[in-house]
Amino acid sequence: MPASEAAPIVALRGVGKAFETVIALDRFDFTVRRGEFVSLLGPSGCGKSTALRLIAGLTAPTNGTIEWSAGKPAPGALGFVFQEPTLMPWASVSGNVHLPLKLLALDRTTAEQRVTSALAGVGLTEFARAYPRELSGGMKMRVSIARALATTPQLLLMDEPFAALDEITRFRLANDLLRLWQTLGKTVVFVTHSVFESVFLSNRIVVMTPRPGRVFAEIAIDAPYPREESFRTSPEYAAFCRRVSQALAAAMAGGSA
């Protein structure tokens, strides 16, 4: 799967984003290609979440351009998963997954089918009528992922979605996410500060420098999919982790290369 040669979906060119007191991103160049699983890796405060919000159109760049090869995405063409599950506590699990479809005014039958299949995809079929407070942290995050997938988006943006979960849950969700990514054929941009998580998941890792956020290195992780538990303990995985860790350490020490 040579993701590096696939057609680009979106390209950030020389993007800068300044807030009142900090410059989050500076001359940030980043291209997302169709079908890839790309991680933005960096310490907290390196602007990786800002980059994701720029792609989502939730905020506008101070300078630079964001080019979509097929025109700006329509509502529902993007899925977003936040660091917290961000569920509506007053709505049931299926109500939460239904929300994007309701906002897009999809007809009832289609919407119900989409909700059912999205919940089946994350293994929460029996919990459709439960309320968020009745679920564990990992299950809430699954609901959040199901909601993001409900509109069958091309591009899935994930902002440190597993950061608040325990390790066992995190591993299980990572496995399931990879399976979903492979079966559904989505493109995923995944923001994380975990070297191990990014190596396990991604085709490609973009290592960022902190303050201002800039691309420090791009590392291709060309281990074949499907990646199972055995990959986590393989010497190959360890070697990739070492390389990425070294790149991250250099990024934090030296700033721009």
Place this chain on the structure above:
Amino acid sequence: MSVEPPLTAEPREANRRDTVLRIMLPILVLGLVVLAWELAVRLTDTPDYEVPGPWRVFEALVSDWKVLSASLLVTLTTTFEALGLAVIGGIALAILFSQSRLVEYSLYPYAVILQVTPVVAIAPLLLIYLPQPAAVLACAWIVAFFPVLANTTLGLNSVDRNLVDLFALYGASRVQVLLHLRLPAALPAMLAGVRIAGGLSLIGAVVAEIAAGSAGAGSGLAFRIAESGYRLMVPRMFAALLLLSLAGIAIFFLLSLLSHSVLHRWHESALAAER
């Protein structure tokens, strides 16, 4: 959980005992006070026009039930009308404020002024300009609407920012954000405001009735208390007071029940102590 039943069973039993105590103890205190009161009045031979015993109050309640129940109905009608208008007005104004900063800046200070000016002082003025029932209603509304407005405003503004982003991502309109996000998110605060407003609208109605004073066609319980006072019918005063208290308690429980039935599936405030 089933491995060590004593561990889970014990706190639950303690919990139940606690609930029983919380209900039984106040009733016991009430019984003792009423008994002591009756005894004190009988032993000292205190005349009714000074301090009537509980039994005399009960007799007055029964013998004057026709007058008192009619007055209770008047006061309750005013209270619920005021509460209804306060809920509608408070929520509508809060929604307006949440949609337009300019409107909020222009009007919010006057809502506060209306709230901090004692209603006893406003009542005589209102009685000059409005027919008596309308003036009483207006007084009750003035005290009741502010908590609804303030709490709903707070609720509408305390929305998860990520959810706001999510709605933006799917191109939600302002109306959709209001209906599907801001209003449901505001519900707990809104209901807390309504619960406060329930008690306040009764207080507002009573204050206005006392200020109105004059005997009208529709005279409420507060008017009955003032009137009975002039005529030294002290047992009836107590009976009317008792009815007012009971009405207040009933309103409080009714609104608590409403709040619980709306929120119990999802809001922390309405969850049973299950952890």
